[in-house]
Amino acid sequence: MANAKSGPDHRLDYRRAFQDAPVGQAIAHYRVIVDCNKAFAEMFRGTVEELVDTTFERLYPDLSRYEQTARRIAPTLARHLTFSDDRVMKRLDGELFWVHVSGFTYTPDDPHADTLWAFTDLSMKRKVNSVLRGSLTPRERDIAALLIEGKTGKEVALSLGISPRTVDIYKTRLLRKYNVTSTPALVQKLISA
Template sequence: MRNKAAEKNQVIDYHRAFQDAPVGQALGRDRVIIACNRAFAAIFRAGVDDLVGSSFERLYPTQTHFEQTGDRIAPVLAKHHTFSDDRVMRRLDGELFWVHVSGFTYTPDDPHHDTLWAFTDLSTGRKVNSALRGSMTPRERDIAALLIEGKTGKEVARALNISPRTVDIYKTRLLRKYSVSSTPDLVKRLLAG
């Protein structure tokens, strides 16, 4: 028989493990944040208390993007119980950035009712294994995020401290990668997920 002291030392404090996880995590109920850890709050440049109780909508570039993403992922969650992609999201200070999102539903009959989400900030330059977004270079992600904000090529160049010609080169690469012919079409493709 094990002694009680040894068993007590092996008890895992799951609340503490959740809070100390090195990846951003959030629990959602009907697309409202009911709990999140410090890493999640740091990714979105907020405090935990600033996020808990608010809709995930605050973290999307637009309300339309929030709604379309919810509609797109619900059937996948219902069927597979999990979902994963890279997308553009918004920090609370307004900055748009790329993030890798993985989710799990506890309620496949109502996929958004009880969910667990993990977020990894891709703006640090790490590559991920996914199709087009994962194959973007860090500079392409930076430029794409600024184009989504509605910035012109010259404004993107100023923001990134690069020449407008360099922005044009990267924008042309993105247009080819996404098989579109204009910046508005590129932005639509990027936000469509």
């Protein structure tokens, strides 16, 4: 068995480990970012200083998604202490993107009081847990994110620099994949799946 070095000179600096972790991490108190690491700040295209002491609200497509998410995850956090899902979030420059979020609560009686979150940018083509989300192409993710934002087919086309007909083709594929018949039903499935 190898000798393990011990003593104060060989202790891991946990603050530095948090800051240098290759996955985005944030510590929150009632959904206010108390601290975050460099990977989190870079993922959301900001700085640690810009994000600390602000709510997660600015990282959601809109206020209703932010509020819906709080209501949706609280019971699971309270019961299991952990929660994870894939969702659309918003970078500080306004770009929407898919992200995998995993969280832990230290306060199950008040699930949002003290939490730790890890974020993985799914637009980097990493494997995702959801079979359905994992089957989306990068273009389908782009279109889905803009539909969630409430854009029309023409606005999606303009945003992505493609034709409205191409948007219609991708939207039809998304409707089939999610087994729904309307854009509002598709958006609901995308944000709640």
